[in-house]
Amino acid sequence: xxxxxxxxxxxxxxxxxxxxxxxxxxxxxxxxxxxxxxxxxxxxxxxxxxxxxxxxxxxxxxxxxxxxxxxxxxxxxxxxxxxxxxxxxxxxxxxxxxxxxxxxxxxxxxxxxxxxxxxxxxxxxxxxxxxxxxxxxxxxxxxxxxxxxxxxxxxxxxxxxxxxxxxxxxxxxxxxxxxxxxxxxxxxxxxxxxxxxxxxxxxxxxxxxxxxxxxxxxxxxxxxxxxxxxxxxxxxxxxxxxxxxxxxxxxxxxxxxxxxxxxxxxxxxxxxxxxxxxxxxxxxxxxxxxxxxxxxxxxxxxxxxxxxxxxxxxxxxxxxxxxxxxxxxxxxxxxxxxxxxxxxxxxxxxxxxxxxxxxxxxxxxxxxxxxxxx
Amino acid sequence: xxxxxxxxxxxxxxxxxxxxxxxxxxxxxxxxxxxxxxxxxxxxxxxxxxxxxxxxxxxxxxxxxxxxxxxxxxxxxxxxxxxxxxxxxxxxxxxxxxxxxxxxxxxxxxxxxxxxxxxxxxxxxxxx
Numbered sequence: 001x002x003x004x005x006x007x008x009x010x011x012x013x014x015x016x017x018x019x020x021x022x023x024x025x026x027x028x029x030x031x032x033x034x035x036x037x038x039x040x041x042x043x044x045x046x047x048x049x050x051x052x053x054x055x056x057x058x059x060x061x062x063x064x065x066x067x068x069x070x071x072x073x074x075x076x077x078x079x080x081x082x083x084x085x086x087x088x089x090x091x092x093x094x095x096x097x098x099x100x101x102x103x104x105x106x107x108x109x110x111x112x113x114x115x116x117x118x119x120x121x122x123x124x125x126x127x128x129x130x131x132x133x134x135x136x137x138x139x140x141x142x143x144x145x146x147x148x149x150x151x152x153x154x155x156x157x158x159x160x161x162x163x164x165x166x167x168x169x170x171x172x173x174x175x176x177x178x179x180x181x182x183x184x185x186x187x188x189x190x191x192x193x194x195x196x197x198x199x200x201x202x203x204x205x206x207x208x209x210x211x212x213x214x215x216x217x218x219x220x221x222x223x224x225x226x227x228x229x230x231x232x233x234x235x236x237x238x239x240x241x242x243x244x245x246x247x248x249x250x251x252x253x254x255x256x257x258x259x260x261x262x263x264x265x266x267x268x269x270x271x272x273x274x275x276x277x278x279x280x281x282x283x284x285x286x287x288x289x290x291x292x293x294x295x296x297x298x299x300x301x302x303x304x305x306x307x308x309x310x311x312x313x314x315x316x317x318x319x320x321x322x323x324x325x326x327x328x329x330x331x332x333x334x335x336x337x338x339x340x341x342x343x344x345x346x347x348x349x350x351x352x353x354x355x356x357x358x359x360x361x362x363x364x365x366x367x368x369x370x371x372x373x374x
Numbered sequence: 375x376x377x378x379x380x381x382x383x384x385x386x387x388x389x390x391x392x393x394x395x396x397x398x399x400x401x402x403x404x405x406x407x408x409x410x411x412x413x414x415x416x417x418x419x420x421x422x423x424x425x426x427x428x429x430x431x432x433x434x435x436x437x438x439x440x441x442x443x444x445x446x447x448x449x450x451x452x453x454x455x456x457x458x459x460x461x462x463x464x465x466x467x468x469x470x471x472x473x474x475x476x477x478x479x480x481x482x483x484x485x486x487x488x489x490x491x492x493x494x495x496x497x498x499x500x501x502x
Contacts, residue, residue: 036411227410294414319436322436
Protein backbone atom coordinates (compact mmCIF):
# COMPACT_ATOMS: atom_id res chain seq x y z
CA UNK A 1 0.00 0.00 0.00
CA UNK A 2 1.16 3.46 -0.80
CA UNK A 3 2.41 5.49 2.15
CA UNK A 4 -0.24 7.92 3.38
CA UNK A 5 0.46 11.63 3.35
CA UNK A 6 0.38 13.43 6.67
CA UNK A 7 -0.80 16.94 7.32
CA UNK A 8 1.43 19.17 9.47
CA UNK A 9 -1.06 18.62 12.31
CA UNK A 10 -0.81 14.82 12.25
CA UNK A 11 1.05 14.55 15.58
CA UNK A 12 -1.00 17.20 17.36
CA UNK A 13 -4.20 15.49 16.28
CA UNK A 14 -3.11 11.99 17.26
CA UNK A 15 -2.04 13.33 20.65
CA UNK A 16 -5.64 14.39 21.15
CA UNK A 17 -6.80 10.81 20.69
CA UNK A 18 -8.05 10.93 17.11
CA UNK A 19 -9.07 7.73 15.40
CA UNK A 20 -7.28 7.99 12.07
CA UNK A 21 -8.42 6.69 8.70
CA UNK A 22 -7.07 6.79 5.17
CA UNK A 23 -8.85 9.46 3.16
CA UNK A 24 -7.86 10.78 -0.26
CA UNK A 25 -4.31 9.55 0.23
CA UNK A 26 -3.96 11.21 3.63
CA UNK A 27 -4.06 9.89 7.15
CA UNK A 28 -6.95 11.92 8.55
CA UNK A 29 -8.96 12.00 11.80
CA UNK A 30 -12.45 10.53 11.46
CA UNK A 31 -13.35 11.33 15.08
CA UNK A 32 -11.73 12.18 18.38
CA UNK A 33 -14.37 10.63 20.64
CA UNK A 34 -18.01 10.71 19.67
CA UNK A 35 -19.11 11.98 16.25
CA UNK A 36 -22.40 13.12 17.79
CA UNK A 37 -20.62 15.16 20.47
CA UNK A 38 -18.30 16.75 17.92
CA UNK A 39 -21.31 17.56 15.74
CA UNK A 40 -23.12 19.18 18.68
CA UNK A 41 -20.01 21.13 19.66
CA UNK A 42 -20.01 22.75 16.22
CA UNK A 43 -23.75 23.49 16.33
CA UNK A 44 -23.72 24.87 19.88
CA UNK A 45 -20.18 26.18 20.48
CA UNK A 46 -17.36 25.64 17.99
CA UNK A 47 -15.19 23.02 16.34
CA UNK A 48 -11.75 23.08 14.78
CA UNK A 49 -11.09 20.91 11.71
CA UNK A 50 -7.79 20.03 10.11
CA UNK A 51 -8.67 20.06 6.42
CA UNK A 52 -5.14 20.44 5.14
CA UNK A 53 -5.79 17.62 2.68
CA UNK A 54 -7.86 20.02 0.54
CA UNK A 55 -6.11 21.11 -2.65
CA UNK A 56 -5.03 24.65 -3.37
CA UNK A 57 -4.53 25.44 -7.04
CA UNK A 58 -3.42 28.88 -8.17
CA UNK A 59 -3.98 30.58 -11.48
CA UNK A 60 -1.66 33.54 -11.90
CA UNK A 61 -0.83 35.91 -14.73
CA UNK A 62 -2.70 38.69 -16.59
CA UNK A 63 -5.44 36.30 -17.83
CA UNK A 64 -5.96 34.31 -14.61
CA UNK A 65 -9.56 35.40 -14.03
CA UNK A 66 -10.46 34.94 -17.65
CA UNK A 67 -9.03 31.43 -17.68
CA UNK A 68 -10.70 30.49 -14.40
CA UNK A 69 -14.04 31.81 -15.60
CA UNK A 70 -13.88 29.44 -18.57
CA UNK A 71 -13.18 26.45 -16.31
CA UNK A 72 -15.96 26.98 -13.76
CA UNK A 73 -19.74 27.17 -13.93
CA UNK A 74 -20.42 30.24 -11.81
CA UNK A 75 -19.60 33.76 -13.02
CA UNK A 76 -16.48 35.29 -11.50
CA UNK A 77 -17.41 38.61 -13.08
CA UNK A 78 -20.50 38.70 -10.89
CA UNK A 79 -18.32 39.11 -7.79
CA UNK A 80 -15.49 41.46 -6.88
CA UNK A 81 -11.89 41.11 -5.72
CA UNK A 82 -11.85 39.74 -2.16
CA UNK A 83 -14.95 37.62 -2.77
CA UNK A 84 -15.09 33.86 -2.80
CA UNK A 85 -17.59 31.98 -4.89
CA UNK A 86 -18.89 28.42 -4.99
CA UNK A 87 -18.64 26.81 -8.40
CA UNK A 88 -18.57 23.53 -10.28
CA UNK A 89 -15.87 22.54 -12.75
CA UNK A 90 -17.59 20.65 -15.58
CA UNK A 91 -16.67 18.42 -18.47
CA UNK A 92 -17.77 19.37 -21.99
CA UNK A 93 -20.78 17.13 -21.32
CA UNK A 94 -21.74 19.32 -18.36
CA UNK A 95 -20.99 16.70 -15.72
CA UNK A 96 -18.95 17.54 -12.63
CA UNK A 97 -15.18 17.04 -12.49
CA UNK A 98 -15.23 18.58 -9.02
CA UNK A 99 -16.89 21.34 -7.03
CA UNK A 100 -14.82 24.13 -5.58
CA UNK A 101 -14.43 27.46 -3.87
CA UNK A 102 -12.91 30.16 -6.05
CA UNK A 103 -11.07 32.99 -4.28
CA UNK A 104 -10.97 36.08 -6.47
CA UNK A 105 -7.79 37.96 -5.53
CA UNK A 106 -7.80 39.93 -8.75
CA UNK A 107 -7.86 39.66 -12.51
CA UNK A 108 -4.35 38.24 -12.33
CA UNK A 109 -4.63 35.93 -9.33
CA UNK A 110 -7.21 33.25 -8.53
CA UNK A 111 -7.17 30.53 -5.88
CA UNK A 112 -9.15 27.34 -6.50
CA UNK A 113 -9.81 25.17 -3.44
CA UNK A 114 -10.89 21.70 -4.43
CA UNK A 115 -11.40 18.18 -3.10
CA UNK A 116 -8.35 16.12 -2.23
CA UNK A 117 -10.06 12.97 -3.46
CA UNK A 118 -10.33 14.53 -6.94
CA UNK A 119 -6.80 15.90 -7.14
CA UNK A 120 -5.54 13.74 -10.01
CA UNK A 121 -8.62 14.26 -12.17
CA UNK A 122 -8.66 17.99 -11.35
CA UNK A 123 -5.07 18.49 -12.43
CA UNK A 124 -5.53 16.44 -15.61
CA UNK A 125 -8.71 18.35 -16.46
CA UNK A 126 -7.25 21.78 -15.79
CA UNK A 127 -4.09 21.08 -17.73
CA UNK A 128 -6.06 19.71 -20.68
CA UNK A 129 -8.59 22.54 -20.74
CA UNK A 130 -6.80 25.65 -19.51
CA UNK A 131 -7.32 28.25 -22.26
CA UNK A 132 -4.22 29.23 -24.22
CA UNK A 133 -3.90 32.54 -22.47
CA UNK A 134 -1.29 34.30 -20.37
CA UNK A 135 -1.85 32.25 -17.20
CA UNK A 136 0.22 29.90 -15.03
CA UNK A 137 -1.24 26.97 -13.10
CA UNK A 138 0.47 25.98 -9.83
CA UNK A 139 -0.48 23.28 -7.33
CA UNK A 140 0.52 24.44 -3.83
CA UNK A 141 -1.50 21.83 -1.93
CA UNK A 142 1.44 20.06 -0.33
CA UNK A 143 2.84 23.24 1.18
CA UNK A 144 -0.49 24.70 2.33
CA UNK A 145 -2.41 23.83 5.49
CA UNK A 146 -6.08 24.58 6.07
CA UNK A 147 -7.99 24.82 9.31
CA UNK A 148 -11.73 25.35 9.61
CA UNK A 149 -13.01 27.09 12.73
CA UNK A 150 -16.78 26.60 12.72
CA UNK A 151 -19.68 27.31 15.03
CA UNK A 152 -21.59 30.13 16.74
CA UNK A 153 -18.55 30.82 18.97
CA UNK A 154 -16.04 30.85 16.08
CA UNK A 155 -16.04 34.64 15.81
CA UNK A 156 -15.45 35.26 19.51
CA UNK A 157 -12.73 32.60 19.66
CA UNK A 158 -10.77 34.11 16.78
CA UNK A 159 -11.38 37.56 18.26
CA UNK A 160 -9.36 36.51 21.33
CA UNK A 161 -6.30 36.20 19.08
CA UNK A 162 -7.02 39.12 16.77
CA UNK A 163 -9.90 41.47 16.10
CA UNK A 164 -8.92 41.73 12.45
CA UNK A 165 -11.47 39.26 11.11
CA UNK A 166 -14.63 40.04 13.07
CA UNK A 167 -15.91 42.44 10.41
CA UNK A 168 -15.14 40.07 7.53
CA UNK A 169 -18.50 39.42 5.83
CA UNK A 170 -19.67 35.97 4.79
CA UNK A 171 -18.05 34.71 1.56
CA UNK A 172 -15.26 37.29 1.67
CA UNK A 173 -11.59 36.74 2.41
CA UNK A 174 -8.56 38.72 3.48
CA UNK A 175 -5.01 38.16 4.67
CA UNK A 176 -3.50 38.83 8.06
CA UNK A 177 -1.59 37.34 10.97
CA UNK A 178 -3.13 35.05 13.56
CA UNK A 179 -0.88 34.29 16.54
CA UNK A 180 2.05 35.47 14.43
CA UNK A 181 1.20 33.16 11.53
CA UNK A 182 0.54 34.84 8.16
CA UNK A 183 -2.87 33.54 7.09
CA UNK A 184 -5.49 33.72 4.40
CA UNK A 185 -8.84 33.94 6.17
CA UNK A 186 -12.30 33.53 4.66
CA UNK A 187 -15.68 33.77 6.35
CA UNK A 188 -16.98 30.47 5.09
CA UNK A 189 -17.31 26.80 5.84
CA UNK A 190 -18.83 23.41 5.20
CA UNK A 191 -21.00 23.02 8.28
CA UNK A 192 -23.89 25.47 7.96
CA UNK A 193 -22.52 27.54 10.84
CA UNK A 194 -20.78 30.87 10.98
CA UNK A 195 -17.03 30.46 10.91
CA UNK A 196 -13.73 30.77 9.15
CA UNK A 197 -11.55 28.80 6.82
CA UNK A 198 -7.92 29.65 7.48
CA UNK A 199 -4.97 28.82 5.22
CA UNK A 200 -1.30 29.10 6.06
CA UNK A 201 2.04 27.61 5.08
CA UNK A 202 2.71 24.19 6.61
CA UNK A 203 5.37 25.72 8.84
CA UNK A 204 2.82 27.83 10.72
CA UNK A 205 0.05 25.27 10.98
CA UNK A 206 0.90 23.80 14.36
CA UNK A 207 1.28 27.21 16.05
CA UNK A 208 -2.02 28.32 14.54
CA UNK A 209 -3.82 25.13 15.60
CA UNK A 210 -2.55 25.27 19.18
CA UNK A 211 -3.28 29.00 19.48
CA UNK A 212 -6.87 28.45 18.32
CA UNK A 213 -7.37 25.44 20.60
CA UNK A 214 -6.13 27.47 23.60
CA UNK A 215 -8.22 30.51 22.67
CA UNK A 216 -11.30 28.30 22.38
CA UNK A 217 -10.86 26.33 25.56
CA UNK A 218 -13.27 28.34 27.68
CA UNK A 219 -15.79 28.51 24.83
CA UNK A 220 -16.01 24.73 24.46
CA UNK A 221 -14.00 24.45 21.25
CA UNK A 222 -13.61 20.82 20.22
CA UNK A 223 -11.35 19.26 17.61
CA UNK A 224 -13.61 17.67 15.00
CA UNK A 225 -12.99 14.84 12.56
CA UNK A 226 -14.26 13.97 9.11
CA UNK A 227 -17.17 11.98 10.56
CA UNK A 228 -18.91 15.03 11.97
CA UNK A 229 -17.81 17.11 8.98
CA UNK A 230 -19.98 14.79 6.90
CA UNK A 231 -23.06 14.89 9.16
CA UNK A 232 -22.79 18.68 9.50
CA UNK A 233 -22.59 19.28 5.76
CA UNK A 234 -25.41 16.83 5.09
CA UNK A 235 -27.80 18.55 7.53
CA UNK A 236 -27.00 21.78 5.70
CA UNK A 237 -27.47 20.04 2.34
CA UNK A 238 -24.04 20.88 1.05
CA UNK A 239 -22.98 18.49 -1.69
CA UNK A 240 -20.11 16.05 -1.29
CA UNK A 241 -18.25 15.14 -4.46
CA UNK A 242 -18.46 11.40 -5.01
CA UNK A 243 -21.95 11.36 -3.47
CA UNK A 244 -24.14 14.17 -4.82
CA UNK A 245 -21.76 15.08 -7.64
CA UNK A 246 -19.73 12.93 -9.99
CA UNK A 247 -18.41 12.66 -13.51
CA UNK A 248 -21.88 11.39 -14.51
CA UNK A 249 -23.98 14.02 -12.71
CA UNK A 250 -24.52 17.62 -13.78
CA UNK A 251 -24.82 20.56 -11.36
CA UNK A 252 -28.36 21.19 -12.63
CA UNK A 253 -29.41 17.70 -11.53
CA UNK A 254 -27.74 18.40 -8.19
CA UNK A 255 -29.90 21.54 -7.83
CA UNK A 256 -26.87 23.77 -8.04
CA UNK A 257 -28.37 25.91 -10.81
CA UNK A 258 -27.67 28.98 -8.64
CA UNK A 259 -23.96 28.28 -9.21
CA UNK A 260 -24.33 27.74 -12.96
CA UNK A 261 -24.18 31.01 -14.88
CA UNK A 262 -25.84 29.97 -18.13
CA UNK A 263 -25.93 33.67 -19.07
CA UNK A 264 -22.16 34.17 -19.08
CA UNK A 265 -20.48 34.22 -22.52
CA UNK A 266 -18.88 30.81 -22.34
CA UNK A 267 -17.59 28.12 -20.03
CA UNK A 268 -16.69 24.49 -20.42
CA UNK A 269 -19.91 22.47 -20.33
CA UNK A 270 -22.22 25.41 -21.00
CA UNK A 271 -23.69 24.08 -24.25
CA UNK A 272 -24.47 20.70 -22.71
CA UNK A 273 -26.02 22.27 -19.62
CA UNK A 274 -28.15 24.64 -21.71
CA UNK A 275 -29.36 21.68 -23.75
CA UNK A 276 -30.14 19.72 -20.59
CA UNK A 277 -32.10 22.64 -19.19
CA UNK A 278 -34.11 23.02 -22.38
CA UNK A 279 -34.83 19.30 -22.65
CA UNK A 280 -35.86 19.16 -19.00
CA UNK A 281 -34.20 17.24 -16.20
CA UNK A 282 -34.99 13.56 -15.86
CA UNK A 283 -33.58 13.23 -12.35
CA UNK A 284 -33.06 15.67 -9.52
CA UNK A 285 -31.60 15.66 -6.07
CA UNK A 286 -34.12 15.69 -3.21
CA UNK A 287 -33.89 15.56 0.55
CA UNK A 288 -35.89 12.96 2.45
CA UNK A 289 -36.40 11.72 5.96
CA UNK A 290 -37.19 8.21 7.11
CA UNK A 291 -40.67 7.72 8.56
CA UNK A 292 -39.73 4.24 9.74
CA UNK A 293 -36.77 3.29 11.92
CA UNK A 294 -33.86 2.83 9.49
CA UNK A 295 -30.78 4.71 8.39
CA UNK A 296 -30.38 5.48 4.69
CA UNK A 297 -26.89 5.15 3.21
CA UNK A 298 -25.06 6.02 0.01
CA UNK A 299 -26.06 3.66 -2.79
CA UNK A 300 -29.34 2.31 -1.36
CA UNK A 301 -32.11 2.12 -4.00
CA UNK A 302 -35.09 4.47 -3.79
CA UNK A 303 -38.16 2.40 -4.70
CA UNK A 304 -41.94 2.62 -4.77
CA UNK A 305 -43.29 2.40 -1.19
CA UNK A 306 -44.97 -0.95 -1.88
CA UNK A 307 -42.85 -2.46 -4.64
CA UNK A 308 -39.07 -2.85 -4.54
CA UNK A 309 -38.99 -3.82 -8.20
CA UNK A 310 -40.06 -0.28 -9.14
CA UNK A 311 -36.85 1.72 -8.83
CA UNK A 312 -37.31 5.48 -8.46
CA UNK A 313 -33.74 6.52 -7.78
CA UNK A 314 -30.74 6.15 -5.54
CA UNK A 315 -29.59 7.50 -2.19
CA UNK A 316 -26.43 9.61 -2.41
CA UNK A 317 -25.90 10.34 1.31
CA UNK A 318 -27.64 9.47 4.52
CA UNK A 319 -27.10 9.52 8.26
CA UNK A 320 -28.75 9.85 11.62
CA UNK A 321 -29.02 13.63 12.00
CA UNK A 322 -27.80 14.64 15.46
CA UNK A 323 -29.53 18.04 15.33
CA UNK A 324 -32.99 16.94 14.19
CA UNK A 325 -32.95 13.44 15.69
CA UNK A 326 -34.24 12.11 12.37
CA UNK A 327 -32.63 9.77 9.87
CA UNK A 328 -32.08 11.93 6.82
CA UNK A 329 -30.74 11.56 3.32
CA UNK A 330 -30.32 12.95 -0.16
CA UNK A 331 -31.27 11.00 -3.26
CA UNK A 332 -31.58 11.29 -6.99
CA UNK A 333 -35.19 10.80 -7.97
CA UNK A 334 -36.80 10.13 -11.32
CA UNK A 335 -38.66 13.40 -11.92
CA UNK A 336 -41.27 11.96 -14.30
CA UNK A 337 -42.20 8.99 -12.09
CA UNK A 338 -42.09 10.63 -8.67
CA UNK A 339 -41.66 14.40 -8.86
CA UNK A 340 -39.84 16.27 -6.15
CA UNK A 341 -42.73 17.54 -4.06
CA UNK A 342 -42.23 17.58 -0.28
CA UNK A 343 -44.49 15.05 1.41
CA UNK A 344 -44.23 12.50 -1.40
CA UNK A 345 -43.96 8.99 0.04
CA UNK A 346 -40.99 6.96 -1.14
CA UNK A 347 -39.39 3.67 -0.15
CA UNK A 348 -35.74 3.07 0.64
CA UNK A 349 -34.57 -0.49 0.11
CA UNK A 350 -32.38 -1.46 3.05
CA UNK A 351 -30.98 -4.99 3.27
CA UNK A 352 -33.78 -6.38 1.15
CA UNK A 353 -36.64 -4.61 2.94
CA UNK A 354 -38.57 -1.50 1.96
CA UNK A 355 -38.47 1.17 4.65
CA UNK A 356 -40.78 4.17 4.32
CA UNK A 357 -39.58 7.72 3.88
CA UNK A 358 -40.89 11.00 2.55
CA UNK A 359 -39.44 13.82 0.51
CA UNK A 360 -38.87 16.93 2.64
CA UNK A 361 -37.75 20.49 2.11
CA UNK A 362 -34.05 21.16 2.49
CA UNK A 363 -31.79 22.15 4.12
CA UNK A 364 -32.52 19.92 7.10
CA UNK A 365 -30.88 22.52 9.33
CA UNK A 366 -30.68 26.29 9.12
CA UNK A 367 -28.41 28.43 11.28
CA UNK A 368 -30.70 30.12 13.82
CA UNK A 369 -28.57 33.25 14.45
CA UNK A 370 -27.18 36.10 12.34
CA UNK A 371 -23.47 36.35 11.55
CA UNK A 372 -21.80 38.89 13.84
CA UNK A 373 -19.58 41.38 12.03
CA UNK A 374 -18.92 43.92 14.78
CA UNK B 375 -9.75 -2.14 30.00
CA UNK B 376 -10.85 -5.00 32.21
CA UNK B 377 -12.73 -7.82 30.51
CA UNK B 378 -15.44 -9.54 32.55
CA UNK B 379 -14.11 -13.06 33.13
CA UNK B 380 -17.51 -14.73 33.42
CA UNK B 381 -18.07 -14.14 29.70
CA UNK B 382 -16.96 -15.93 26.53
CA UNK B 383 -15.87 -14.02 23.45
CA UNK B 384 -15.83 -14.29 19.65
CA UNK B 385 -13.22 -13.08 17.18
CA UNK B 386 -15.91 -10.79 15.75
CA UNK B 387 -16.12 -9.09 19.19
CA UNK B 388 -19.38 -10.40 20.57
CA UNK B 389 -19.62 -11.60 24.17
CA UNK B 390 -21.86 -14.31 25.49
CA UNK B 391 -22.91 -15.24 29.01
CA UNK B 392 -24.04 -18.86 29.25
CA UNK B 393 -26.36 -19.65 32.17
CA UNK B 394 -27.89 -23.11 31.98
CA UNK B 395 -29.92 -23.33 28.75
CA UNK B 396 -29.78 -19.61 28.03
CA UNK B 397 -27.11 -17.42 26.52
CA UNK B 398 -27.16 -13.63 26.76
CA UNK B 399 -25.10 -11.85 24.13
CA UNK B 400 -23.88 -8.41 23.22
CA UNK B 401 -20.84 -6.71 21.73
CA UNK B 402 -17.57 -6.02 23.50
CA UNK B 403 -16.09 -2.72 24.60
CA UNK B 404 -13.53 -3.11 21.83
CA UNK B 405 -16.33 -3.30 19.24
CA UNK B 406 -18.05 -0.30 20.83
CA UNK B 407 -14.87 1.75 20.58
CA UNK B 408 -14.39 0.78 16.95
CA UNK B 409 -17.97 1.66 16.05
CA UNK B 410 -18.39 4.94 17.91
CA UNK B 411 -21.91 6.27 18.52
CA UNK B 412 -24.32 3.40 17.98
CA UNK B 413 -27.53 4.60 16.40
CA UNK B 414 -29.41 1.46 15.42
CA UNK B 415 -29.42 -2.20 16.44
CA UNK B 416 -31.30 -4.64 14.25
CA UNK B 417 -31.92 -8.12 15.66
CA UNK B 418 -33.67 -11.27 14.53
CA UNK B 419 -37.24 -11.93 15.68
CA UNK B 420 -37.99 -13.87 18.83
CA UNK B 421 -38.30 -17.52 17.81
CA UNK B 422 -35.87 -17.30 14.88
CA UNK B 423 -33.22 -19.95 14.91
CA UNK B 424 -29.68 -18.67 14.79
CA UNK B 425 -26.39 -20.36 14.11
CA UNK B 426 -22.91 -19.66 15.44
CA UNK B 427 -20.81 -17.44 13.16
CA UNK B 428 -23.79 -16.50 10.97
CA UNK B 429 -24.96 -12.92 10.65
CA UNK B 430 -27.84 -12.40 13.07
CA UNK B 431 -28.36 -8.67 12.78
CA UNK B 432 -26.90 -5.29 12.05
CA UNK B 433 -25.35 -2.58 14.16
CA UNK B 434 -25.19 0.92 12.74
CA UNK B 435 -23.12 3.79 14.00
CA UNK B 436 -23.34 7.35 12.69
CA UNK B 437 -20.94 6.48 9.93
CA UNK B 438 -21.02 2.76 9.31
CA UNK B 439 -23.09 -0.40 9.02
CA UNK B 440 -21.65 -3.53 10.66
CA UNK B 441 -22.82 -7.10 10.86
CA UNK B 442 -23.71 -8.64 14.19
CA UNK B 443 -22.57 -12.26 14.35
CA UNK B 444 -24.21 -15.01 16.36
CA UNK B 445 -21.89 -16.48 18.99
CA UNK B 446 -23.73 -19.76 19.54
CA UNK B 447 -26.42 -22.03 18.02
CA UNK B 448 -29.96 -21.74 19.31
CA UNK B 449 -33.28 -19.92 19.13
CA UNK B 450 -33.86 -16.26 19.90
CA UNK B 451 -35.61 -16.09 23.26
CA UNK B 452 -35.78 -12.33 23.61
CA UNK B 453 -34.20 -9.16 22.31
CA UNK B 454 -33.36 -6.04 24.28
CA UNK B 455 -36.29 -3.86 23.28
CA UNK B 456 -34.88 -0.85 25.11
CA UNK B 457 -32.30 -0.55 22.36
CA UNK B 458 -34.98 0.37 19.86
CA UNK B 459 -35.29 3.84 21.37
CA UNK B 460 -31.96 4.00 23.15
CA UNK B 461 -29.31 2.23 21.09
CA UNK B 462 -26.74 4.35 22.95
CA UNK B 463 -27.16 1.97 25.88
CA UNK B 464 -24.72 -0.26 23.99
CA UNK B 465 -22.14 2.55 24.12
CA UNK B 466 -22.82 3.29 27.77
CA UNK B 467 -22.90 -0.25 29.18
CA UNK B 468 -22.13 -2.91 26.60
CA UNK B 469 -21.83 -5.76 29.13
CA UNK B 470 -24.93 -4.74 31.10
CA UNK B 471 -27.95 -2.66 29.98
CA UNK B 472 -26.60 -2.77 26.45
CA UNK B 473 -27.08 -6.52 26.04
CA UNK B 474 -28.55 -7.35 22.64
CA UNK B 475 -30.31 -10.74 22.69
CA UNK B 476 -30.96 -13.87 24.70
CA UNK B 477 -30.70 -17.20 22.97
CA UNK B 478 -32.07 -20.56 24.08
CA UNK B 479 -29.22 -22.92 23.39
CA UNK B 480 -29.73 -25.48 20.64
CA UNK B 481 -29.13 -29.19 21.23
CA UNK B 482 -25.76 -29.09 19.50
CA UNK B 483 -24.71 -25.71 20.87
CA UNK B 484 -21.10 -25.60 21.97
CA UNK B 485 -18.89 -22.97 23.48
CA UNK B 486 -15.75 -24.78 22.33
CA UNK B 487 -14.93 -22.22 19.67
CA UNK B 488 -15.40 -19.27 22.02
CA UNK B 489 -12.54 -17.59 23.87
CA UNK B 490 -12.35 -16.94 27.59
CA UNK B 491 -11.34 -13.48 28.83
CA UNK B 492 -7.62 -14.30 28.85
CA UNK B 493 -7.64 -15.72 25.33
CA UNK B 494 -9.72 -12.78 24.05
CA UNK B 495 -7.37 -10.31 25.67
CA UNK B 496 -4.43 -11.99 23.92
CA UNK B 497 -6.40 -11.91 20.68
CA UNK B 498 -7.02 -8.16 21.10
CA UNK B 499 -3.31 -7.61 21.72
CA UNK B 500 -2.52 -9.47 18.51
CA UNK B 501 -4.69 -7.00 16.57
CA UNK B 502 -2.58 -3.95 17.40
